[in-house]
Amino acid sequence: MSNYYDILELQRDATTDDIKHSFRKLALIYHPDKNKNSPESKEKFLKIVEAYETLYNKDLKKSYDQSLGAQRSDYSSTYKHTWTPPADFYKVYSYSNIKFNQGRGGIWNISEAANAGMWKATLILFASLAAMTALVLLLK
Numbered sequence: 392m393s394n395y396y397d398i399l400e401l402q403r404d405a406t407t408d409d410i411k412h413s414f415r416k417l418a419l420i421y422h423p424d425k426n427k428n429s430p431e432s433k434e435k436f437l438k439i440v441e442a443y444e445t446l447y448n449k450d451l452k453k454s455y456d457q458s459l460g461a462q463r464s465d466y467s468s469t470y471k472h473t474w475t476p477p478a479d480f481y482k483v484y485s486y487s488n489i490k491f492n493q494g495r496g497g498i499w500n501i502s503e504a505a506n507a508g509m510w511k512a513t514l515i516l517f518a519s520l521a522a523m524t525a526l527v528l529l530l531k
Contacts, residue, residue: 395442395455403456407447414443415489424486440484441474 396403399413417439419425426432445451451472477483 398442
């Protein structure tokens with residue numbers, strides 16, 4: 392068994408956001424759909440998903456981290472959880488779901504606060520344009 396932190400290119404103190412970001416970055420690189428379904432990319436992708444599902448789940452991560460031990464160099468030899476891909480694996484981990492953040496965004500994946508800020512900026516812009524138009528019409 393490999394070290395999940397090494398697979399996801401993370402440090403042991405990685406946050407859930409770090410884990411999610413690293414998973415997404417690596418999954419987009421090694422996804423079988425992106426690599427003509429090569430056996431190597433499929434194997435690498437499965438390891439990335441296994442590492443992600445273990446480290447992103449709070450309870451599994453705690454168990455995994457405990458198995459690492461304080462000073463052990465052979466990290467995961469004592470970790471006993473057996474991972475199997477879910478039945479809907481290819482639906483959940485489809486390339487388009489990963490690329491577009493599971494249907495909620497891609498480049499448009501912004502927070503509600505940022506979305507509200509963009510609407511406010513748009514309204515201010517239109518109000519300014521209306522005021523300038525009114526001013527031009529009054530000065531004619």
